Amino acid sequence: MRCLILADIHSNLIALEAVLADAAGSYDTVVCLGDVVGYGSNPNEVTAWVKANAALAIRGNHDRACSGDEAIEWFTAHARTAAFWTRSKLSPENQEYLRSLPAGPAALDGFHLVHGSPADEDEYIANKNEAAHQYASMPGEVCFFGHTHIQSGFAMRNGKAWTMDKPAPNDAARCYELEPDTWYLLNPGSVGQPRDGDPRAGYALYDTVKRVVAFHRVAYDVTTARKRIEAAGLPGFLASRLVLGR
Numbered sequence: 001m002r003c004l005i006l007a008d009i010h011s012n013l014i015a016l017e018a019v020l021a022d023a024a025g026s027y028d029t030v031v032c033l034g035d036v037v038g039y040g041s042n043p044n045e046v047t048a049w050v051k052a053n054a055a056l057a058i059r060g061n062h063d064r065a066c067s068g069d070e071a072i073e074w075f076t077a078h079a080r081t082a083a084f085w086t087r088s089k090l091s092p093e094n095q096e097y098l099r100s101l102p103a104g105p106a107a108l109d110g111f112h113l114v115h116g117s118p119a120d121e122d123e124y125i126a127n128k129n130e131a132a133h134q135y136a137s138m139p140g141e142v143c144f145f146g147h148t149h150i151q152s153g154f155a156m157r158n159g160k161a162w163t164m165d166k167p168a169p170n171d172a173a174r175c176y177e178l179e180p181d182t183w184y185l186l187n188p189g190s191v192g193q194p195r196d197g198d199p200r201a202g203y204a205l206y207d208t209v210k211r212v213v214a215f216h217r218v219a220y221d222v223t224t225a226r227k228r229i230e231a232a233g234l235p236g237f238l239a240s241r242l243v244l245g246r
């Protein structure tokens with residue numbers, strides 16, 4: 001099965017549409033690693049799309065916060081403002097859908113999904129050492145994660161962990177054939193709010209038969225996404241960071 005792996009869409013419909021156009025014809029099924037909403041201007045459109053199209057989706061911390069499921073005092077000021085705004089805009093059906101999303105790890109066709117880490121859905125995995133700490137919690141050999149908004153891959157074998165390269169600024173994709181007896185933590189990058197200095201939307205394709213994972217980047221109309229955030233009255237910082245990819 002060829003899977004389109006999406007994470008951290010964050011209500012950015014323009015970025016989602018660019019990813020879908022770029023990946024068209026290359027996948028049979030869609031999975032989503034959480035943070036469907038929060039930060040961006042189109043929470044209803046993006047939630048409805050995920051609900052209709054994802055074979056499997058798990059919740060992120062913003063999905064919990066924006067569907068009224070928990071207190072959000074620990075969010076940054078901008079994230080909190082966006083969460084209250086999103087709560088006020090989401091339809092009851094979409095709120096209900098976001099509330100219904102399960103926590104990871106969730107399994108599909110021999111691989112797993114988590115939002116933050118296998119051990120804790122709110123934990124960040126930012127480097128190979130933090131990845132190596134997850135070894136005992138790994139639900140299986142291949143696990144996709146999100147939450148950091150940083151496209152990245154970490155491989156582990158015989159007590160050693162290493163970082164996989166991602167597409168360079170001018171590259172559209174980077175492919176890996178997964179090796180046997182090796183464990184992988186793979187982050188497709190954020191569709192709607194990349195934070196690794198590359199403003200292009202991130203996603204991954206995973207072929208479960210060939211065991212090939214491809215990290216992709218695609219440019220989208222950041223200017224319009226930025227204007228929509230400003231027009232919605234959301235914090236300007238959330239608009240300007242899209243341009244920088246930080």
Ligand code: ZN
Pocket residue numbers: 008010035060062147149
């Ligand atoms: Zn996120």
